[in-house]
Structure formats: C-alpha cells, structure tokens
Amino acid sequence: MIRAKGFTLIELVLVIAILGIISVGFVGFINVGSNVYQNVSNRDSLISDARFAVERLNRELRNALPNSIRIIDDGNRQCLEFVPIKTSHVYSDIPANGDLASADIEVIKASSFYNFRNTDRAVVYPIDESDAYDLSLNKAQRINSVDTTNNTWQITLASATSFASDSPNQHLFIVGEPVSYCAETGRLERFSFYGFNNVQTILTGGVLMAEHIDTSAGLPFIFDAKQQSDAIVQVNFTFSQNNESVFFSNGVHIQHVP
16 A cells, blocks of 8 residues: 655644744844944944044144134034134244334245235234234234245235234244134034134034034033143044944144244
C-alpha cells in the first residue's frame, strides 16, 4: 500500500507562523537600520550647516578691532557687533594729545591689499567700546582718501583732527563699517554696511547664516566688557532639528592689540 505524502494542517500552520515571525523580525531590523541611517544623515546635515556659520563668525571675530565688541539683547534676540579691521599700520607721528589738528597722516605701507571705501575710518588707540563708533571722542575719524602708490601711504582725513592720545605701539587701524550677528530661536543673521551708530541697536532682517538655532538654554554670545584686556568672546550655539542636537562652544580671541 502506497502512503500519501504531504503536509499536515498542523505542520502548515507552524510553517506559516514561523515565516511570519521571521518576516516581522526582518522588517523590524530593516526599520531600525533605516532609522539609524536617517538619524546619522540628519546629524551630518545639521553639523555641516552649523559649521559654516560658526567658522565664518569665528574668522571675522578674530579680525575685529580691539575693544569694539558690543552685545545687546531684548531677552529673545541677541546681537553681537564689532568693527572689522581692513589694514593696520605703524605711523611715525600723528597729531595727538592737543597737537595742532591736521587732516594729513603718513603711515608705513600695509602688507595686505586695501580696497578703499568712503565710509572707512582711521582709529588710534581704542580702549573703550565707544571709541571706534563715536567720532566726538577723537579716537577715530572718517577717511577722505588714501594714496597707496608709495611705501609710505598718505591718508587724508575727512576733517582736521587731533587724536585724543597716541598709541603706545604707534598703531593706526583702517576699519570698515561695523558687522553684526544676531541670533534668536530658529535663526542666525548677519548684517553689514549699515553704518556706525553711537548707540547699539537690535537689528532685524539680515542675511540668513544658519537655521535651527536653539536659544532655550540661553543666548549664545558672552563678553565681559570689563575684561576687554582678555579679548575673548565666548560663543555657545545649540542647533536642533528632528530630535537631534549639536552644541558648539568656543572662545574667540581677538588677535590685535591697540
């Protein structure tokens, strides 16, 4: 007698159940792997976007005029302002300390390229945060023209000036218009070419430098004006997106001295 071959109903049910368990596990494994990949991609994208803004800010801050750092906030939005150095020079003599005012200054040629703008200023020995911004303090004066054809540059000021004091190192800085970085939850913006203001204000509507800024734990810029000699700006940024967070913290040292 030939016996019939095949699966019993119980065996068939067991096979289906086992295949179902394996399939569920396999799908779960794929989902976990996919989620890990997505999280890594999100974090890499967040780091890449954040790094560009942080490196740009750090680079500009390092070239800021000494004692030109100003910070203001309204509790939600914070602005960091500084004056960028275009060139720095050594002078042999300038009208200062009550000398007869003059509009003409001679300085040694700068080693870097200089592109003149009629908003540029000459600054001598800035020791207070207002010195570069407020012309009435006689630490800065607008430049009318610069003759760069010789090894000794001829600077013509917009008006005859006697600077408030000499620089101990005989340094004269040519600076451009102030730059500001303003941060609030969700945005970091950059501002330039808005002119010199004696009193700092909170700016809005600048160029977007970074998104996903998280200021819930505190505003990002810290600078103690009483410790200007240390010349360090503390920058703390938290970037958050899709449950991912990246924290950048560093102290930026202002390289130049008055």
